[in-house]
Amino acid sequence: MSSIRVLVGTRKGAFVLTSDGKREKWDVSGPHFGGWEIYHLKGSPADPNRLYASQSSTWFGQVIHRSDDGGTTWETVGNEFIYEGVPGTHQWYDGTQHPWEFKRVWHLEPAQTDPNTVYAGVEDAALFRSADGGQTWQELPGLREVKGHLWAPGAGGMGLHTIVLDPGNPERMFIAISAAGAFRSQDGGETWGPINNGLKSPHEIPDPQAEVGHCVHRIAMHPSRPSTLFMQKHWDVLRTDDAGDVWREVSGNLPSDFGFVIDVHAHEPETIYVVPIKSDSEHYPPDGKLRVYRSRTGGDEWEALAKGLPQQDCYVNVLREAMAVDRLDPCGIYFGTTGGQVYASADSGDSWLPIVRDLPAVLSVEVQTLP
Amino acid sequence: MIRVILPAHLRNLTRVQGEVALAVTAPVTQRTILDALEARYPQLRGTIRDHGTQERRAYLRFFACKQDLSLDDPDSPLPEAVASGAEPFRIVGAMAGG
Numbered sequence: 001m002s003s004i005r006v007l008v009g010t011r012k013g014a015f016v017l018t019s020d021g022k023r024e025k026w027d028v029s030g031p032h033f034g035g036w037e038i039y040h041l042k043g044s045p046a047d048p049n050r051l052y053a054s055q056s057s058t059w060f061g062q063v064i065h066r067s068d069d070g071g072t073t074w075e076t077v078g079n080e081f082i083y084e085g086v087p088g089t090h091q092w093y094d095g096t097q098h099p100w101e102f103k104r105v106w107h108l109e110p111a112q113t114d115p116n117t118v119y120a121g122v123e124d125a126a127l128f129r130s131a132d133g134g135q136t137w138q139e140l141p142g143l144r145e146v147k148g149h150l151w152a153p154g155a156g157g158m159g160l161h162t163i164v165l166d167p168g169n170p171e172r173m174f175i176a177i178s179a180a181g182a183f184r185s186q187d188g189g190e191t192w193g194p195i196n197n198g199l200k201s202p203h204e205i206p207d208p209q210a211e212v213g214h215c216v217h218r219i220a221m222h223p224s225r226p227s228t229l230f231m232q233k234h235w236d237v238l239r240t241d242d243a244g245d246v247w248r249e250v251s252g253n254l255p256s257d258f259g260f261v262i263d264v265h266a267h268e269p270e271t272i273y274v275v276p277i278k279s280d281s282e283h284y285p286p287d288g289k290l291r292v293y294r295s296r297t298g299g300d301e302w303e304a305l306a307k308g309l310p311q312q313d314c315y316v317n318v319l320r321e322a323m324a325v326d327r328l329d330p331c332g333i334y335f336g337t338t339g340g341q342v343y344a345s346a347d348s349g350d351s352w353l354p355i356v357r358d359l360p361a362v363l364s365v366e367v368q369t370l371p
Numbered sequence: 372m373i374r375v376i377l378p379a380h381l382r383n384l385t386r387v388q389g390e391v392a393l394a395v396t397a398p399v400t401q402r403t404i405l406d407a408l409e410a411r412y413p414q415l416r417g418t419i420r421d422h423g424t425q426e427r428r429a430y431l432r433f434f435a436c437k438q439d440l441s442l443d444d445p446d447s448p449l450p451e452a453v454a455s456g457a458e459p460f461r462i463v464g465a466m467a468g469g
Contacts, residue, residue, distance in 0.1 A: 035380055059430040059464045060380060060418040076384065076414035080422045 002369055004326050005070065006334055006355065007051065008342055009038035009364035014053055016071040017355050023332055023346040026355045032074065033065065037104075040321055040364040043070075044110035044118075048368050052118050052134060054105040062104050064120075066134050077134035081105070081122055084141035090124065091152040100124045100144075107321065109163035112170065119189075121160030125151060125177040127189060140189040143175070147194070147212045151180035154215050154234075161320055162219050166226040174219060174229065174244065179204070181214035182231065184244050195244025199233060217260045218320045222269035230272050230299070232262040232320075237274055239299050250299020255286045261323035265348060266331040270298040273325075273333060273349060275318040284315040292335070294349050308352035309343065316341070321364035328369060336362025373404055374459035378431075381419075381462070385412045390459060399454040401433060401445040419462060434461040 006017040013031030032038075033055045041053035051067040053074065062081070065074040087100035103123040111117035116133040126144055128137040151158060162176035173189060176182045181196040194211045205213045215234035222228065227243040230250075236257050238247040251257035256276040265271035274293050278286045285291065289312065292305040316339035326332035333345045340359040343352045372392040382388065393407045402425075409416050420427055425445075427433070432441040436450045436458050452458035 033383075057380070059378075059428065060384075061421075061428060062417065063384065063414070079417045082423065 002328060002371060004328070004332065005043075005048075005368040005370055006324075006342065006344075007041045007043065007071070007364075007366040007368070008336055008359065008362060009040050009053070009321070010336075010340070010360040010362050011037055012360035014038040014041055014055075014071075015356070015359060017342065019355075021328060023326075023328075023344060026344075028356055029071070031360075032071065036060075036063070038363065039104060040107050040366075041071075042108050042110060042366045043368045044115040046111070046113050047115035048370055050110065050115040050133075052108040052110060054108055054120070056104040062102075064105065064108075064134050078130070078136050081120070081126075081128055081137050082139070083126060083144075084139040088144070088148065090148055090158065091150055093153065097149065100126070100148075103157065104159075106159040106161045107163055109165060112165055112167055119163050119165075119173075121163050121175060123157045123159035124153075125158045125160040125180060127160055127163070127175060129189065140185075142185070142190050143183060143192045146183060146192050148180075150212050151177065152213065154178040162216070164219055164221050164229070166221075167223045168226055172226070172243070174221075176216040176219050176231075178217065179213060179215035179234075181212050182216050182219060182244060195240070196247075197245065198238065198240070198247030198249075199231075200236065200249075201234065204234070218262050220263045220272070222264040225269045228269065228298075230262050230264060232259050232274055234258065234280060237262065237299060250295070252295070252300035252302055254293055254302050255291075255304075259318075260320040261318050261335060263323045263325050263333070265333075266325050266327045267329060268296070268331075268348075271296045271348070272298065273323065274302075275323070275335065277317060283317045288313050288315060290314045290316065290337075292333070292345075292349055292352075305345075305349045305352070307350065308345075314339075319363055321366075322362050324365050324367040326367045326369045332367070334365050334367055336365045338362065372456050373399060373407070373453065374456055375404065375408060376459045376461045378462060378464040380464070381415060384414055384418065387412075392456075397454070398448045400448055401440065401443070404449070404460055405445075430465040432463045432465055434463055435459070 002021040008015040013034040015030035036055045044050040049070040053065040055063040089097035092098035107121035109119040120128040164174040166172035218232045231238045259277045290309045293302040316337035323335040336342045338361040342355045375391040
């Protein structure tokens, strides 16, 4: 029988949650790296026991860990992220130019077929790649050549937080940055172009034709349709069916189209999930009710999923990395909150149960479906 | 031998319990101690000093002999009590953040 491993990054450590295929009883392991911020940890599709973890702290900076036994033991690998050439400058909050400075790794994306190849999205925004299991890192500098001087940090910093690899074409990848937008490479990351046509950010960017500067929060793809992408932007939920050439808004009847997470059902490429958040300053669910919204039509028409979720006095947030799906049937959906709960649904979102309730604030959730 | 006391999180990172004893070639300075420490434990690179500039990270301090030496020249000789091993060189996480 298959089993499930949920990898949870929190403000004060990592946790590994495991269950059999029924997804009813869970074992909780952790904290790993207690006291450190774990922005993200993720397993290799090519070797599920190979995990990478981004560990950072204000005091001690960035550390990268690697596990070869599914998170039971870890070893430290390379943490030297040096921008290629002269790093240059990007836009600062006051409109002046500010030097590029490495702060932390937001996202680790292991390659599809090689467990030793892994991508890192970092703050200040850039993309790095390691081909030796994380021991050494090299920047893919072509990304920052796409009007990098116009990129600006959002309130949470200027992080490259989303890396989506095309499972059918190793040369094609998509990334997203707050607040620069979405970008696509079709040559393995050497050169890049912006894919923000159709994004509208009138409150943040007066220029409706702006190629960069959009605050994209998350992009999701179903592996069977790599040219269809779904986006949760700062405001608005959008989709593209031509790999980012044009986006259209599909917020439909959502109670708020602000939010952070978005993901796609494992077996239904037109079934997607978001967690509406009231606004960009309040950062909690509308009406104190935590609800996942599901669209079975690829957007536009949404239904609230509330069974098992708190429906009063709930004022947590769900951050951009904190939703994932498993590959079982029925599909399991998972998300974590800033209140330290990790909720799971074993029936495609119809009902929810907390796996754990009292972790530190959850920064990221990833799921592995193990044979 | 030079005695170095790491903060708890770096002891966990290096799997060290208690003090670290280091052989450091004279002169004994902040830089030579940290060079020897990072040579012994490569996983500490970047966690005490910036990879590029080699400057002390903002929320770490260096204490010895009841003095805060954090702002001293990293190439200045440390007190004889540190060089002789009578007193430890302490790397301390500042009381900041949460």
